[in-house]
Amino acid sequence: MRIVRALLALLLILLPFTAAGAAARPADPPGWTTAWATSPHPPSRAFVTNWAQQGFANQTLRQVVRVSEGGLTTRVRLTNRYGTAPLTITGATIARTAGAGAIRPETLSPLTAGLSPTFEIAPGADLVTDPVALPLNAFDSITITLYFAGPTGPATQHAQAIATTYRAAGDHRADPTAAAFTESTPTWYYLAGVEVADLLPNPPAIVAFGDSITDGVGSTTDADNRFPDELAERLAAAGAPRAVLNQGIGGNRVTVDSDWLGESALRRFQRDVLDQPGVGTVIILEGANDIGLSAGAPDLGEPPVPVSADQLIAAHRELIGRARAAGLRVIGATILPFGDSPYDSPEAEAKRSAVNEWIRTSGEYDAVVDTAAALADPADPSRLNPAFDSGDRLHPNDAGFRAMAQAVNLADLR
Known part of the structure; x- marks a missing residue:
């Protein structure tokens, strides 16, 4: 059953490609529903100690969210809503969560935008990633990992996530374990939503x-x-x-x-x-x-x-x-x-x-x-x-x- 769902997810992604071929960006499949969301706010002081005001440089963030709706394909809404300069995400991945900062490596997929693994989000803007063939069920936990090679400046945040975010020095976007993620904070950064699509509308x-x-x-x-x-x-x-x-x-x-x-x-x-x-x-x-x-x-x-x-x-x-x-x-x-x-x-x-x-x-x-x-x-x-x-x-x-x-x-x- 899992293999069938994965094949259907891949079909949902491949069908909307334009006639220009694989180099073209796929169009969005129909029927997207937000399966998880949070409200971003400015990178100012907060009720909790976190990293929003200083931002990140040559660091990897690993963030865990639980969706409340399932689908065959998944995409992530990232945000630079309160940034004052373009935000460069050097690389990003998504995977099923294994717990305490670890992931299930067999589920790991890169997150891209316009089919590029490195992408930029303009100040004040959101960006929706390309769809990924990651079938989800309601109440699945997923881990979104973002690597920033250069300095980000102050980070758009959701301070009181009531969830643990992990940080590592260097590029650890594909690490299966949490060994490199030695720091943590109860805040989400640059996340706005997770969206899913299915063959039938949710x-x-x-x-x-x-x-x-x-x-x-x-x-x-x-x-x-x-x-x-x-x-x-x-x-x-x-x-x-x-x-x-x-x-x-x-x-x-x-x-x-x-x-x-x-x-x-x-x-x-x-x-x-x-x-x-x-x-x-x-x-x-x-x-x-x-x-x-x-x-x-x-x-x-x-x-x-x-x-x-x-x-x-x-x-x-x-x-x-x-x-x-x-x-x-x-x-x-x-x-x-x-x-x-x-x-x-x-x-x-x-x-x-x-x-x-x-x-x-x-x-x-x-x-x-x-x-x-x-x-x-x-x-x-x-x-x-x-x-x-x-x-x-x-x-x-x-x-x-x-x-x-x-x-x-x-x-x-x-």
Whole structure:
């Protein structure tokens, strides 16, 4: 069966070649769906220690992601979205993951662009690699390895990957083991997505769009227990598998741009949601940081930017309208309790309650996921249930993210 799938994958790649022959770049086969995604943001300081600001030179990065949809052929979306100079990738590979920085060498393939093993990404741009005959199943882990011979400058990143990235000195893009990869960090660099194509179209993907709650802060590193992961697993167990894409950024706000907490939801919605291939539904869970950072955060270098409940509701309405105009089903999730966290105050709780009441009762979303009710402390609904609290009174733990996924009515994802 594996050989048959590999042959079909190769056929999908070879069929679209133009009449100009093998030297020509193959056209894209139809029916691409995003099977994994993350939201890039600027290479500024972050919640975690990483390598984004200094970038890379004569170094190899090895990064592991888990897809939530399968297909016969695979391609990778790389990004230099926040670079100020062209990014040269000297060489890149993709393979199935063997664990802890190692790969399965029999699955190793080069990643090319325009059939060239070395390629350049313009500043501010994304690049999609040529298709690779790497058949994938939902929940397969793949390893993407990038080698940079020359200096990259500061690197476009996703700081809180909740996953381990490995670094080696020199060119180790084809190494089967992780022996050379002696450094690690919990951040992804230059990755935006993994896309798959099959002989028949995959079901429309779901984007989970939000802040650190969606991103998975508080979950176990390398365990894939974030809310979108748990939702994808629940859908598969129910016999309705679909890709669920995590487009959360820690600290992100709906209405306010930040040089290190990411562009606002309003600004990044086009690229992180509407431009994703094969998407049919978006779940929006965002607003806690607009409320909690209204008074500023001097320790984070964030100035006060007061945001009212009415402003948040107006911004949600704009996101709803843009999603519907693109033909997407749009689902609203209520803002989780944050009592006893640094965000807590009577004014902040009043804003959260007002926005949540609008989400629940206005009828403006196509459907609602009441994540706030699902994770609230029965003794005090302004606080997280201790069973679901990662310890900071703000972010759920693994059990909390499972409870969030359980709160979704799967019929609403039709």
